[in-house]
Amino acid sequence: xxxxxQSSRYLVxxxxxxxxxxxxxxxxxxxxxWYRQDPGLGLRLIYFSYDVKMKEKGDIPEGYSVSREKKExxxxxxxxxxxxxxxxxxCASSLWSSRPPMNTEAFFGQGTRLTVV
Amino acid sequence: xxxxxQPISMDSYExxxxxxxxxxxxIATNDYITWYQQFPSQGPRFIIQGYKTKVTNExxxxxxxxxxxxxxxxxxRVSLSDTAxxxxxxxxxxxxxxxxxxxxxxxxxxxxx
Numbered sequence: 001x002x003x004x005x006q007s008s009r010y011l012v013x014x015x016x017x018x019x020x021x022x023x024x025x026x027x028x029x030x031x032x033x034w035y036r037q038d039p040g041l042g043l044r045l046i047y048f049s050y051d052v053k054m055k056e057k058g059d060i061p062e063g064y065s066v067s068r069e070k071k072e073x074x075x076x077x078x079x080x081x082x083x084x085x086x087x088x089x090x091c092a093s094s095l096w097s098s099r100p101p102m103n104t105e106a107f108f109g110q111g112t113r114l115t116v117v
Numbered sequence: 118x119x120x121x122x123q124p125i126s127m128d129s130y131e132x133x134x135x136x137x138x139x140x141x142x143x144i145a146t147n148d149y150i151t152w153y154q155q156f157p158s159q160g161p162r163f164i165i166q167g168y169k170t171k172v173t174n175e176x177x178x179x180x181x182x183x184x185x186x187x188x189x190x191x192x193x194r195v196s197l198s199d200t201a202x203x204x205x206x207x208x209x210x211x212x213x214x215x216x217x218x219x220x221x222x223x224x225x226x227x228x229x230x
Contacts, residue, residue, distance in 0.1 A: 033218060
């Protein structure tokens with residue numbers, strides 16, 4: 001079974017702190033994603049990566065950065081945490097498809113519920 | 118980018134067949150249609166993916182008409198454990214090697230005894 005593991009299930013941080021959310025997948029997937037999920041807003045894509053050191057902005061990248069130094073690990077960084085970044089953060093991975101159809105089967109971790117106080 | 122529209126919520130009863138329809142008027146030629154299921158406090162789980170006509174697996178069926186502007190997820194004989202949020206999505210513009218996976222707002226399905 002594909003396993004996507006997020007380092008923490010619950011996290012409480014103070015405003016202004018630098019926060020690292022870690023995600024590891026064990027299926028050698030090329031693509032990795034970070035989403036946040038808020039009530040009434042659904043899942044929103046923050047950043048995604050299609051290869052080591054490669055990244056693309058999603059729909060809401062402001063206030064976040066990412067790092068992908070190894071294929072299996074994708075980190076989300078909150079440079080200076082703010083209360084409006086309190087949310088559920090979900091990491092996912094998917095296999096690269098060399099030709100159409102585009103692969104949209106992603107495997108998700110259990111999520112990290114981050115509270116910024 | 119193909120956007121999807123689906124009902125906010127639906128109710129049904131155990132043992133019934135449930136059909137959730139999604140519209141995606143701007144779907145591109147090479148896009149596939151995908152459905153996910155999400156339980157509270159868990160990440161979404163892939164259910165089914167299709168391109169046209171009908172696809173069936175052990176969990177659900179997916180019906181896609183010829184114009185592909187909509188799709189219907191069919192859950193046969195639902196049980197209480199099918200209570201979840203169901204997301205319809207289509208693959209969006211390709212960035213080099215990646216499929217950017219964008220979720221819509223989902224349909225909250227509630228199953229009653």
